[in-house]
Amino acid sequence: MLKKITEKINEGEGVDAREALWLLNEGELLAVGRLADSIRRKLHPERCVSFVVDRNVNYTNVCESKCKFCAFYRDHGAADAYLLDTEVIMAKIAELVEQGGTQLLMQGGLHPGLDIGYFEKLFREIKVRFPGVQNHSLSPAEVTHIAQVSGLTMPETLARLKAAGLDSVPGGGAEILVDSVRAEISPKKIGWQGWAAVMREAARLGMSTTATMMFGSKERPEDIVEHLMRVRTLQEEGGSFTAFIPWTYQPGNTELGGGGATGVEYLKVLALSRIVLTNVPNLQASWVTQGAKLAQVALFFGANDLGGTMLEENVVAAAGCCFRMSREEMIELICGAGFTPVRRTTLYQALEQY
Amino acid sequence: MTTFAAIADKVRSGARIGEAEALFLFGHDDLLALGELAQSVNEGRNGRRVFFNVNRHINHTNICVNRCRFCAFYRTADQPGAYLMTLGEVREKAQEAFTQGATEIHVVGGLHPDLPFEFYLELLGTIRSVSPTLHVKAFTAVEIAYLAKLAKLPIPETLERLKEAGLGSLPGGGAEIFAPNVRDQLCPEKISGQAWLDIMEQVHHAGLKSNSTMLYGHLETVADRVDHMRQLRELQDKTGGFQVFIPLAFQPEHSEIKAGNGTSGVDDLRTLAVARIYLDNFANIKAYWVMLGEKIAQVALSFGVNDLDGTVVEERIGHDAGADSPQTMSRDSIVSLIRKAGRIPVERDTLYRELRTY
Numbered sequence: 001m002l003k004k005i006t007e008k009i010n011e012g013e014g015v016d017a018r019e020a021l022w023l024l025n026e027g028e029l030l031a032v033g034r035l036a037d038s039i040r041r042k043l044h045p046e047r048c049v050s051f052v053v054d055r056n057v058n059y060t061n062v063c064e065s066k067c068k069f070c071a072f073y074r075d076h077g078a079a080d081a082y083l084l085d086t087e088v089i090m091a092k093i094a095e096l097v098e099q100g101g102t103q104l105l106m107q108g109g110l111h112p113g114l115d116i117g118y119f120e121k122l123f124r125e126i127k128v129r130f131p132g133v134q135n136h137s138l139s140p141a142e143v144t145h146i147a148q149v150s151g152l153t154m155p156e157t158l159a160r161l162k163a164a165g166l167d168s169v170p171g172g173g174a175e176i177l178v179d180s181v182r183a184e185i186s187p188k189k190i191g192w193q194g195w196a197a198v199m200r201e202a203a204r205l206g207m208s209t210t211a212t213m214m215f216g217s218k219e220r221p222e223d224i225v226e227h228l229m230r231v232r233t234l235q236e237e238g239g240s241f242t243a244f245i246p247w248t249y250q251p252g253n254t255e256l257g258g259g260g261a262t263g264v265e266y267l268k269v270l271a272l273s274r275i276v277l278t279n280v281p282n283l284q285a286s287w288v289t290q291g292a293k294l295a296q297v298a299l300f301f302g303a304n305d306l307g308g309t310m311l312e313e314n315v316v317a318a319a320g321c322c323f324r325m326s327r328e329e330m331i332e333l334i335c336g337a338g339f340t341p342v343r344r345t346t347l348y349q350a351l352e353q354y
Numbered sequence: 355m356t357t358f359a360a361i362a363d364k365v366r367s368g369a370r371i372g373e374a375e376a377l378f379l380f381g382h383d384d385l386l387a388l389g390e391l392a393q394s395v396n397e398g399r400n401g402r403r404v405f406f407n408v409n410r411h412i413n414h415t416n417i418c419v420n421r422c423r424f425c426a427f428y429r430t431a432d433q434p435g436a437y438l439m440t441l442g443e444v445r446e447k448a449q450e451a452f453t454q455g456a457t458e459i460h461v462v463g464g465l466h467p468d469l470p471f472e473f474y475l476e477l478l479g480t481i482r483s484v485s486p487t488l489h490v491k492a493f494t495a496v497e498i499a500y501l502a503k504l505a506k507l508p509i510p511e512t513l514e515r516l517k518e519a520g521l522g523s524l525p526g527g528g529a530e531i532f533a534p535n536v537r538d539q540l541c542p543e544k545i546s547g548q549a550w551l552d553i554m555e556q557v558h559h560a561g562l563k564s565n566s567t568m569l570y571g572h573l574e575t576v577a578d579r580v581d582h583m584r585q586l587r588e589l590q591d592k593t594g595g596f597q598v599f600i601p602l603a604f605q606p607e608h609s610e611i612k613a614g615n616g617t618s619g620v621d622d623l624r625t626l627a628v629a630r631i632y633l634d635n636f637a638n639i640k641a642y643w644v645m646l647g648e649k650i651a652q653v654a655l656s657f658g659v660n661d662l663d664g665t666v667v668e669e670r671i672g673h674d675a676g677a678d679s680p681q682t683m684s685r686d687s688i689v690s691l692i693r694k695a696g697r698i699p700v701e702r703d704t705l706y707r708e709l710r711t712y
Contacts, residue, residue, distance in 0.1 A: 029656045029696070030389050037386060263649030264656070264695045293619030294649045300385045300620075329615060336618040338383040 002031055009035055009275065014232070020225045020276050029264055036271035036302030039278060044304045048353075049339040050282075051330050052346060054103035054136075054308035055096040058315060059084050063109025065141065067186035069175070069217050071253035071319040073109050083111065086122060093130050096311060103308060103346045104130075105170060106137035107315070116150040116157055120164040127165035134346040135165055139172035140198035144190050155201050162205055168346055169202045171211040171241070177230045178223040185217050185256060196234055203240035208347055210243045211280070215269055216261030217249040224269060228276040235279045242348055243282035243305060246273050247289040252320030263294050267301045274302025282348060288316050291323050292333055299337045305344075306330060358382050362391050365631055373580050376632040380576045385620060392627035392658030399637065400660040403711075404692045405702045408685055409458035409491075409664035410451035414439045414477065418464025420496070422541035424530075424572060426608035428464050438466065441480045448481045452488055455685070458664065458704045461492035462527055471505040475519040482520035489522040489704040495553040495564075496528035499545045509553055513560040523704055524557055526565030526600055532585055533578040540572065540611065547582075551589055558595025563705060565640075566596045570625060571604035571617035579625065583632055590635045597706055598638035598661060601625045603645045619650050623657045630658025638706065643683065648691060655695045662688060 005019050015023070023032050060083040063073035074081040084092075093104055104126070119138075126135055138146075138161070147157035158169075175182060177192035202209050211231045215224055235241050246269055248261040261269070274283050285303035287295035288310065295306060309327050316322070325333075327343075331354045334341035341354040356378045361371060371379075382388055415438040418428035429436035439447075448459050459481050474493070481490050493501065493516070502512040513521075530540055532547030545553075557564050568582050583599075590596050603617040617625075630639045640661035643651035651662060665683055683691075685701075689712045692699040699712040 029653070030386055030393065034386050034390075259690075262691060262694045263652045266649075267653060290649065291647065293622065293647060294653070295619075297385075297619040297623060297650070297653060332615070333618060337385075337620045 002027065006035060009039065012278075014278060015275055017225050017229055020228065020272060021221060023275065024221045024224060024268060024272055027268070029268055032268055032271045032275070033301040036274035037300055039274050040283070040302050040304055043278075043281060047339050048342045048350075049299055049304055049306060049334045049337070050342040050344040050348065050350070051306040051334075052103050052308045052344055053096075053099065053101040053311075053327060054105055054346075055092060055101055055311040056105045056107065056308075056313050056315075057084070057089055057092050058108050059089060059106055060108040060111045060114070061314075062111045064112055064145075065110050065186065065189045067175075067189060068256040069185050069214070069249050069251075069254050070315075071250070072315040076112060083114075086125070089122070090125070090129060092312065093126060093133060097130055097133060099311060101309075101311065102132070102351070103134045103136050105308070106135070107139060107170070107172060108142065110141065110145040112149065114146070114149065116146055116152060116160055119146060119161060119166075123161065123165035134167050136168045136170055136346045137166060139170055140195040141173040141190050143169070143198050144194055154198060158198065158201050158205060158207075162207060166207070168208045169198070169210075171199065171209055171245070174212045174227075174231075175214045176217075176219045176223050177213075177227045178219065181217075181219045181223050192230065196230070199234060199239060199241075200237070203238055206240075208240045208242050210245060211239075211241045212244070213246040213269075213273070214249055215246060216265065217256060217258065224272070225276075228273060232277055232279060235277070241280045242346075243284050244273055244277050244280045245284040245286065245307065246270055247286040250289060250316055250319035250321045254319060263290070266290055266294065267298060270298055270303060271301040287325055287333075288313060288323055289321060292325060292329065296333050296337050299334075299339060305348075306334070358384065358387060362387075365391060365395060370634050371632060373584055376580045376583065376628055377577060379628045379631060380580070380624060385624065388624060388627045389657040392630040393656055395630055395634075396639070396658045396660055402697050403660065403700045404655055404695075404697045405638065405661040405700050405706065406685075406688045406692070407458055407664040407702050407704065408454075408456050409460050409704075410447065410456050411460045411462075412439070412444055412447055412481075414444060414461060414463040415466050415469075416464050417466045419467050420465050420541065420543045422530075422544055423610040424540050424569070424604065426605075431467060438469075441476060444477060445480045445484065448484045448488065452484050456488070456665075457709065458489045458491055460525060460664075461490065462494055462497065462525055465497065465500045469504075471501060471515075474501055474504075475515065478516065478520035490520050491523045491525055491565075491704050492516075492521055494525055494528035495550045495557070496545055498524070498553050498557070499549060509556045510560060513557060513562065517560065517562065521562070523562055523597075524554075524564035526567040526596075526598070529567045529582070529586075530569045531572075531574045531578055532582045533574060536572075536574045536578055540569075547585070551585060554595070555589060555593055558593035563595055563597050565598050565600060567600045567602050569602045569604055571614070571621065572606070572611055580628075580632070583629060587633055587635060590633075594635075596636060598640050599629055599633050599636045600640040600642050600663075601629060602642060605645065619653075622646055622650050623654060626654050626659050627657040648683070652691050652695050655692070655697055662692065 284307045285295040285298035331341045343352040641651040641654035641659040689699040701710045
């Protein structure tokens with residue numbers, strides 16, 4: 001089987017679901033890594049590893065979705081529920097700009113009181129005050145929620161958000177794009193078709209997007225493969241995914257609990273993502289969930305990007321996982337693995353080589 | 355010219371590689387190829403089996419006259435936080451561990467200025483009194499040198515007395531890095547690398563097995579690491595007394611030595627892989643999860659490693675230095691970690707005899 005899959009990959013053919021499942025269940029870690037590495041070398045022959053200087057701003061933790069894997073959300077009216085003031089948000093972005101950041105990732109809970117007017121006003125003001133910052137914000141679940149709260153269709157909502165200054169849409173909330181798994185871990189969140197619909201619409205509007213996957217909770221290996229196949233198909237049909245970002249469920253402080261994925265499982269799923277998603281140019285290693293050591297090793301298992309430096313991150317930290325990384329550490333980590341560090345924009349244009 | 359392919363051929367034919375070749379491997383940028391080579395050597399020797407043991411660390415005192423600069427564990431006797439366990443406390447900890455299924459007590463501590471040699475004999479006796487089947491792996495070569503001074507006896511007689519009192523084998527600590535110029539900066543008060551090796555030779559002659567270690571990722575060069583491994587390999591050729599090699603990743607966080615941010619994941623895996631390939635006379639290479647973290651330790655099972663250490667109840671030395679791994683790992687977690695790496699968990703005793711396959 002490995003020989004057949006290797007030949008297919010060498011000829012530039014995509015692997016099918018059965019082969020992907022075999023790699024995940026039966027493949028040797030290093031053999032799967034080797035296949036992923038060969039694809040990474042083909043797609044990124046320059047031996048560069050990129051990252052973006054960014055900040056997550058979580059504007060609210062009030063969320064009606066109440067996903068069982070999440071340690072971040074609070075009920076409306078809870079003692080530690082919050083909604084950031086606009087001025088606080090602006091101050092956070094100013095700090096990002098001072099430190100040379102280029103990407104703002106605003107993400108929050110599904111707040112019942114925030115409609116399109118709130119986001120239009122906020123995004124317009126951000127554009128006026130920080131024209132050089134890429135507003136890479138919200139997620140399909142939030143866009144869908146804003147449409148519902150505002151009595152609009154999803155395409156109308158997305159078009160208005162874009163007009164107000166939303167530049168690109170990150171692919172959070174994908175979790176596992178299989179509804180039987182979603183029913184277990186996030187029953188109130190949009191289904192996989194809802195997620196896909198927003199991403200199709202964003203691409204149609206000319207916005208770039210990313211896709212993510214959260215694994216290590218309740219899914220089966222078959223579900224991981226299905227997820228990857230669905231992302232690949234969406235991309236084939238005109239998707240605008242610049243990157244795929246798999247990360248692992250963090251069980252701390254969550255209703256779902258359990259153990260989460262191990263290091264070997266992470267590297268295997270990462271490598272499999274590179275092998276299946278040859279039509280998505282970039283693959284990010286998740287130092288936020290894996291730590292610097294494993295994220296560095298991930299560069300040999302298909303990853304060519306380390307995501308953001310994240311001056312601020314609250315969601316994963318709420319689950320008790322709080323790795324931190326400065327720009328200097330990021331550069332040292334990349335050099336230590338024998339690659340050239342490149343600071344990039346959200347759209348993967350190189351800004352500076354180190 | 356040295357090439358990776360030539361080294362790989364040599365290794366696969368069963369021949370020994372030299373120091374220049376080991377250095378070349380350290381600089382080889384294809385991490386996966388290095389891992390595959392180390393894995394093939396390991397699987398030729400140990401198959402898919404991965405050892406762990408159920409043990410407890412007892413660090414009886416942190417008061418130490420050596421005051422090594424890289425160490426965050428030691429205190430002087432009058433410093434806040436200095437402690438010395440009573441034999442009653444030691445017995446209680448050993449008893450608790452034994453009840454929970456531990457087969458080994460691992461004892462290392464500081465070089466305490468005021469304790470007589472008899473204390474150490476009693477310490478061993480106390481642990482042995484819990485159960486004659488409980489193995490006591492105790493005292494690094496550095497402590498042995500110190501105990502011999504206390505006892506005013508030559509090393510062989512000191513070892514005999516300790517053996518009679520219940521010493522079962524020795525851990526591999528205190529080797530640090532043998533290179534004298536680096537050792538002078540790290541731990542000027544500690545016995546030299548040569549003295550460490552001399553004592554280990556006598557330990558092996560006394561019929562005791564020992565482990566071996568190397569502290570890396572501080573001020574040493576890669577050549578220092580290779581030279582360290584060379585000296586271990588040469589002694590192993592003579593005595594065959596080393597059971598395992600354990601590279602220890604330097605933890606800079608609370609150390610006086612300011613050298614970088616600690617080892618990288620790639621460096622950890624590369625060091626383990628080269629050790630497996632170069633140390634052809636060592637049966638076991640251990641990834642010490644306390645220092646490496648569980649994730650890298652698990653991944654290391656594909657880079658030549660066949661031993662994941664123990665459940666390690668209450669480790670203090672690495673954690674005082676800032677290691678952020680948990681203080682203990684249950685038997686179930688270790689078994690699951692090994693299984694999820696596609697390997698077969700085997701519980702061993704201290705002397706690497708198989709106790710149970712999971």
